[in-house]
Amino acid sequence: MTRRKMIVAYACLVGLPLLGLLGILHAGQRLKAPVSVAGAWNLKADFNAWAGKPCGELLSKIKQPFFTISQSGNGLMVALNSAPAATLTGSVKGTSLIAGADAPQSSAGADNCSSPDKIHLAATVEGQAPSRALTGLLSLNACAGCAPIAFHAVRQSARPEGGR
Amino acid sequence: MPNLVTLVLQITVIIAASRLVAVLFQRMHQPKVIGEMFAGIALGPSLLGWVAPHLSATLFPASSLGFLNALSQVGVVIYMFLVGLALNPKELRKHGHTAVLTSHVSIIAPFVLGASLALFLYPRLSDDSVGFTGFALFMGAAMSITAFPVLARILTDRDMLGTKLGSLAIACAAVDDVTGWCILAYIVLVVRAYQGHATPFWVTVGGLGAFLLLMLYGVKRLLRGFETSFSRQGKLSENKLALLTVVVMASALTTERLGLHLLFGSFLAGVIMPKDRKFVRYVLDRFETVTVVLLLPLYFAFTGLRTSVRLIKGDEMWLFCGAIILIAIVGKLGGSMTAARASGGRWRESAGLGILMNTRGLMELVILNIGLDIGVISPTLFSMMVLMALVTTFMTTPLLEWVYPLRLLRRETAGAESAAEPEYEMA
Numbered sequence: 001m002t003r004r005k006m007i008v009a010y011a012c013l014v015g016l017p018l019l020g021l022l023g024i025l026h027a028g029q030r031l032k033a034p035v036s037v038a039g040a041w042n043l044k045a046d047f048n049a050w051a052g053k054p055c056g057e058l059l060s061k062i063k064q065p066f067f068t069i070s071q072s073g074n075g076l077m078v079a080l081n082s083a084p085a086a087t088l089t090g091s092v093k094g095t096s097l098i099a100g101a102d103a104p105q106s107s108a109g110a111d112n113c114s115s116p117d118k119i120h121l122a123a124t125v126e127g128q129a130p131s132r133a134l135t136g137l138l139s140l141n142a143c144a145g146c147a148p149i150a151f152h153a154v155r156q157s158a159r160p161e162g163g164r
Numbered sequence: 165m166p167n168l169v170t171l172v173l174q175i176t177v178i179i180a181a182s183r184l185v186a187v188l189f190q191r192m193h194q195p196k197v198i199g200e201m202f203a204g205i206a207l208g209p210s211l212l213g214w215v216a217p218h219l220s221a222t223l224f225p226a227s228s229l230g231f232l233n234a235l236s237q238v239g240v241v242i243y244m245f246l247v248g249l250a251l252n253p254k255e256l257r258k259h260g261h262t263a264v265l266t267s268h269v270s271i272i273a274p275f276v277l278g279a280s281l282a283l284f285l286y287p288r289l290s291d292d293s294v295g296f297t298g299f300a301l302f303m304g305a306a307m308s309i310t311a312f313p314v315l316a317r318i319l320t321d322r323d324m325l326g327t328k329l330g331s332l333a334i335a336c337a338a339v340d341d342v343t344g345w346c347i348l349a350y351i352v353l354v355v356r357a358y359q360g361h362a363t364p365f366w367v368t369v370g371g372l373g374a375f376l377l378l379m380l381y382g383v384k385r386l387l388r389g390f391e392t393s394f395s396r397q398g399k400l401s402e403n404k405l406a407l408l409t410v411v412v413m414a415s416a417l418t419t420e421r422l423g424l425h426l427l428f429g430s431f432l433a434g435v436i437m438p439k440d441r442k443f444v445r446y447v448l449d450r451f452e453t454v455t456v457v458l459l460l461p462l463y464f465a466f467t468g469l470r471t472s473v474r475l476i477k478g479d480e481m482w483l484f485c486g487a488i489i490l491i492a493i494v495g496k497l498g499g500s501m502t503a504a505r506a507s508g509g510r511w512r513e514s515a516g517l518g519i520l521m522n523t524r525g526l527m528e529l530v531i532l533n534i535g536l537d538i539g540v541i542s543p544t545l546f547s548m549m550v551l552m553a554l555v556t557t558f559m560t561t562p563l564l565e566w567v568y569p570l571r572l573l574r575r576e577t578a579g580a581e582s583a584a585e586p587e588y589e590m591a
Contacts, residue, residue, distance in 0.1 A: 006261045009506045013269045017276045021304070024279045028296035031286050036293035038539070072475065072544030073289040085221075129293050 034074050034092050035125050037132060037155075040065035045138055045151035055146050058116060065156050078121070086116040095125040097134060101141065118143065123153070131155065170228045171235075175462065177223060181207060182461035193565075195317045197525055198557050204464030205550065210473040224469055236466045239459020240530060241430045242451055245412045247313055247527075248434020249444055251338045262507040263332060266500060267339035270521045271308045273499025275347075277491045278307030285484065289545045298355035302540045305347045306532060306549055307492050310340040311525030311557065318523065318560060324573060329513050333520040336500070341527070345431055348531060352424050355540045363423030371422040376432075383411060384436045391438035394446060405450060425534055460526070467529050467550065470536060475544040476551075485548040492552050493559075497522040516568040523560045528553035 043066035050056035062082045070077040076090040078099045090099025100120040123136025132155045139148035182203040189199030206212060213220040224232075282300035290299050315337045324330035349372075357365045390408060394400055400408070412433045419429035437447070476485055501518030505511065532549050535541040541549065 003261075006265065006507075009503075010265055010268070013265065013503055013506060014272050017272045021272075021276050021279055024276070024283060025297055025300060028279075028283055028286065028300055031283065031296055033286055033290045033292045033294070033296075033299075036291035038291065038293070038542075070543050071291055072542035073287070073291070075544065077475075077543075 034071075035095060035132075036071065036129050037069050037076065037092055037097060037125060037134070038071035040068045040156040041134065041153040042066060042156050043138075043151050043153040045149050047149070049149045050140075050146055053143075053146065055140050055143050058118075058140075062116060066153065080116045080119065082116040084116075086119075088117060088119065088121070090121065092125065097121065097123045097125055097136070121151075123151070167228055167231060170225065171231045174223065174228070174232055174465075175235075175458075178203075178207065178461050178465040179458065182464065194558065194561055195314055195321065195525075197314050197317065198554070200461055200464050201467075201526070201529070201554060201557070204461070204466075204468035205471055205473075205554070206468065207465050208468035208471050210468070210471055210547075213472075214474060229466070229469065232462060232469075233466050236459060236462035237426065239455055240463050241416050241426050242412065242455045243460060243463075243526075244427045244530070245430040245434040246448060246451055246455065247341065248431040249437045249447060250316070251312065251341060251435055252439050254439070262504070262509075263335040263339065265507050266332070266503040266517065267336035267343070269503030270310070270336060270496060270500035271340055271343055271347075273502070274307040274492060274495025275304035277495035278304040281307075281487065281491050284487075285545065289484065289542055291542070293359060294355060294540050295358045298351060298358055298540055301347070301351045301354065302535050305344060305351055306528065306535065306541075307495055308340070308347075309344045309524055309527050309531055310337045310496070310521050311523050311527040312337045312341045313527075314525035314557060314560075315520055315523050318520070318564070322564070322570065322573065327573070329516050329520075329568070332504075333517055336517070336521060340521070342435065344527075344531075345428065348534070349424055349428050351540070352534070352538060355538050356423055359539065363421075368423040372419075372424070375418055375422065379415065379432055379436055383415075383433075387411070387437050391440055391443045394443050395440070400446070400450075408447070425537075427530065427534070464526075464529070467533060470533070470543070471547045471550045472543070473547055473551070475547050481544065481548075485551060488548050489552045489555050492524075492556055493522060496556070512567060516564060519560055519563045519567060522556050524553045525557045528557075 042064045045059075047056060047059045050059065062080055065081055067081060067088075068079045070079070071092070074091045074093060076092060076097070076099060078088040078090055080086045080088070088099040088101060090097060098121065101117045118141045120139045120141055121134075121136060122139075123134040126133045126135060134151075134153040136151060137148040138151045140146045182200045185203035185206070186196035186199035189202065190196050207224075209220070212223075279300040282296070282303040285303070286296055286299050312334075315333060318324075319330045319333065353365065353368055356363070356368075387408075390400060390404055393404060412430050415429035415433040416426040417429065419432070420426045437444070476482055497518040499518075500521040501514045504514035504517045509517070529550065532541070532546055532553070535549075536543070536546045
């Protein structure tokens with residue numbers, strides 16, 4: 001291959017794509033990604049509202065950080081810090097976050113507080129990254145006598161553990 | 165159960181599973197590393213966690229993964245040193261313009277396609293803790309990597325190292341590796357600066373400059389002393405091997421402290437090592453067995469524990485995954501093939517080169533794990549990219565056999581036996 005041909009080939013096969021890359025990076029600046037909520041969260045709520053009910057005990061079994069969110073775009077996996085481990089699925093749209101059991105149990109109507117995956121979260125995301133907060137309502141599916149309680153959660157760390 | 169017992173049990177299960185699957189894959193004429201990668205994925209939530217969740221939770225409790233991770237990271241730190249050690253700039257000089265053009269196109273083509281795909285994936289699979297620039301550059305880098313060690317293994321298995329195609333592929337992969345790691349270093353800086361990382365940007369850049377100078381003009385001289393000692397005595401004393409290990413670890417720690425990643429330092433330590441063939445082989449032999457047999461399977465298993473194919477839910481997600489795999493193949497295989505053809509290669513040779521360069525293997529997993537660690541990719545995207553790494557690595561041998569059958573290869577290499585002696589290869 002002659003030097004001249006090499007320069008032409010290099011310009012076409014490397015130079016032009018590089019210009020294209022600059023164009024892509026420029027075009028992408030206008031894109032918006034969903035609000036980041038991934039990480040471990042500490043939750044504060046008045047659990048006394050459910051005192052005397054089995055559900056009150058259920059919440060006390062969950063330690064802080066209350067939950068850890070793993071995020072992929074709008075999709076969320078909310079792992080409760082409970083034993084046995086329970087995971088909720090959810091989504092974030094704009095600044096609204098909801099999470100609940102993936103497949104609702106058929107025991108609706110009866111008081112059934114044995115499993116933490118009955119928890120349902122609906123919240124608004126507040127603050128700027130990385131120090132984000134959630135304010136919303138925590139309710140229990142399958143617990144007719146449990147009125148939703150207000151909660152406030154603060155992000156402890158922006159990334160779930162398990163990495164380096 | 166005490167953590168130590170759990171860790172030993174985990175290591176036992178991982179090594180047994182990894183060897184078993186590796187043997188099965190070798191019977192399918194695949195490099196054993198692909199079997200080890202599959203074994204790692206199988207031990208994670210994608211298979212074991214799905215079919216036997218209680219067993220998985222007992223064997224790999226979340227609280228124990230820190231130990232497994234630490235041990236596996238040490239393995240990859242040493243492995244990256246060995247990858248750097250096995251790289252030889254002489255390979256590039258043999259092929260001149262063709263290698264430069266082909267390797268640069270084989271990086272830029274998948275890079276641009278990966279960045280284009282980022283336009284589509286960023287609003288769907290990322291979040292605002294990562295800027296578009298960092299995300300797009302990472303997608304490009306992850307698409308453009310070639311697994312130098314796996315490639316060397318495939319070429320050795322097929323007795324292709326001495327052929328024109330084999331040595332061109334090795335030269336291009338070497339350039340790809342060095343370029344890819346430089347690009348990745350830049351991306352880590354961009355992403356960490358965006359996330360407001362503790363180490364200021366100017367400290368990282370200034371520190372890196374000083375560190376590079378120290379490595380190239382100070383440490384390199386020390387390493388040459390090792391080579392001289394080896395050529396005199398035919399071996400390195402235990403003290404010298406220990407000192408070499410200290411150099412690798414200190415280099416890794418420096419890049420980590422500067423805000424990059426451990427692996428950049430260990431790779432750099434390998435790259436600046438003297439390249440005398442016997443010396444390289446000797447050092448590889450000393451470090452390779454424990455790293456490849458014991459530590460790397462742990463890394464595959466740890467990667468598998470972070471990979472969940474079940475995160476890829478629904479038709480739309482599988483469509484994204486398919487697009488990632490397709491674009492990775494078109495960019496890398498197509499780009500390398502086009503460049504080789506433009507450089508005057510025959511179609512068959514050019515296609516063979518494209519297929520070889522499309523091998524991603526362990527290097528892809530290393531890059532993806534870095535991406536997940538620094539938060540530039542989400543767990544779902546990580547799982548999709550791991551699948552891409554598996555598919556592109558797995559397809560190499562059968563595709564190569566189809567395009568460049570062994571009988572044809574033997575006919576072409578007949579009479580060129582003397583040229584077929586490999587420089588050095590990694591397991």
